[in-house]
Amino acid sequence: MQLSHKRISHENGDDRNSLRNNTLLADSIRLSFGANDVLTGAWLHSRTGMATGLLGRNGSGKSCMFRAIMGALKTQDLFVKVNDEIVTGSLRMGSYIKYLSQKPFLPNKMRLAEVFDLFEADYDALVVEFPQFNDYRETKVGELSGGEVRIAEIWLCLCSNAPFCILDEPFSYLAPVAVERVQGLILREKQNKGIIVSDHNYEALLEVADEVLLLSGGYVHLIKERSDLVRYGYLRG
Numbered sequence: 250m251q252l253s254h255k256r257i258s259h260e261n262g263d264d265r266n267s268l269r270n271n272t273l274l275a276d277s278i279r280l281s282f283g284a285n286d287v288l289t290g291a292w293l294h295s296r297t298g299m300a301t302g303l304l305g306r307n308g309s310g311k312s313c314m315f316r317a318i319m320g321a322l323k324t325q326d327l328f329v330k331v332n333d334e335i336v337t338g339s340l341r342m343g344s345y346i347k348y349l350s351q352k353p354f355l356p357n358k359m360r361l362a363e364v365f366d367l368f369e370a371d372y373d374a375l376v377v378e379f380p381q382f383n384d385y386r387e388t389k390v391g392e393l394s395g396g397e398v399r400i401a402e403i404w405l406c407l408c409s410n411a412p413f414c415i416l417d418e419p420f421s422y423l424a425p426v427a428v429e430r431v432q433g434l435i436l437r438e439k440q441n442k443g444i445i446v447s448d449h450n451y452e453a454l455l456e457v458a459d460e461v462l463l464l465s466g467g468y469v470h471l472i473k474e475r476s477d478l479v480r481y482g483y484l485r486g
Contacts, residue, residue, distance in 0.1 A: 271412040272296045272332055273346070273443055275318045279326040280310065287313055288324070289467035295413055295443030300435055302458030303447040304472070304483055309464045311447045312351060315415050319348050331412070346413040347406040351421070353398055357391030361401060364390065368405050375404050378430055396422045403431055407438045414442055420450045432457050451483075 273295040280288040287310040295301050305311045316322040318329060320339030329336050331345050355364055361382070365372040376383045379400055390398060403419050416435075420428050428450070435444055435457050448454045455461065461472040465481045478484040 269412075270297045271443060272330075273413050274330045275314075276328055276330075277326050278314060278317060278324060280313055280317060280322070280324045286467055288317070291464065291467060291469045293318065293445065293462070293469065295445050297412065297441070297443050298439060299459045300439045300444045300446060300457050302451075302454040302461045303445060303464060303469075304451055304454070304461065304478070305447070305464035306483065307449075310467065311464055312417055314464065315348060315350070315417055315447070318415070319343070319346065345411060346415055347409045347411040349402055349406045349414070349416045349419060351418050353395075353402065355390045355398060355402060358389060360387050360389055361393070362386040364401070365405070368409070370405055370408060374408070375401070378404075378434065379427075396424065396427060399423060400427060400431070403434070407434055407444070412442050413445070414438070415445045416447070418448050419446060420448045420453050428453050 274292070275294070276292045278288045278291040278293075280286075291310070291314055293301075293303070293314065303311055313322060317324045317327055320337070320342050329342065336342055336345060359367075362372055365375070372382075372386065382397075382401075385393065385397070390401075393401075399419070399422050403416065406414050406416065419431055423431065432453060435446065438444065439459075446454055446458065463470045463472050463478065463481055463483055465483065470477070470481055472478060472481075475484070479486045
């Protein structure tokens with residue numbers, strides 16, 4: 250892929266899912282609100298070991314597509330396959346895909362360490378990557394900054410045992426140093442799962458993406474060169 254972006258290097262992750270190459274395909278996605286066609290046969294795919302970047306302008310339907318895949322938004326047409334098995338229902342989908350939406354999902358009144366216990370996540374591992382969180386174990390979620398909450402949410406999604414992860418705007422509200430650490434986390438965890446990332450910080454996205462897709466006009470286009478982003482109107486020439 251000739252997008253002329255630098256790549257972030259990172260050590261390989263652990264062997265949690267190395268024996269299984271999981272695949273995800275969401276296809277034939279059609280979504281309309283009245284006469285407004287949002288998605289017209291859109292598609293999305295992922296597999297273990299791959300970070301897929303999904304670009305698109307505001308209002309193009311990226312978040313709608315994610316919500317539809319997760320079963321949270323009713324569509325006119327959609328099918329999702331995991332390892333060649335058709336998957337339906339939001340509860341079942343949630344066991345295969347962890348979804349980081351743009352809206353916070355952690356309970357404000359719970360202490361952060363309690364949240365990690367609830368998700369059966371390793372808080373000490375978070376502290377290794379983000380040392381400042383050593384001081385937040387007993388801090389309630391509602392007392393953290395928006396960026397700190399985002400980091401905790403990203404960690405819980407990426408470091409879960411689910412074979413796939415969708416991250417919607419993970420770099421928003423993060424300082425540059427935190428963006429770099431999240432990029433490293435994505436590259437590490439993709440060894441164990443398939444990861445789909447959408448963000449308006451397209452340079453940060455391009456640095457971690459093995460494949461780049463663009464949602465435009467209700468359809469998903471495979472981007473092979475940076476000039477494709479200009480041709481489809483995402484970037485100026």
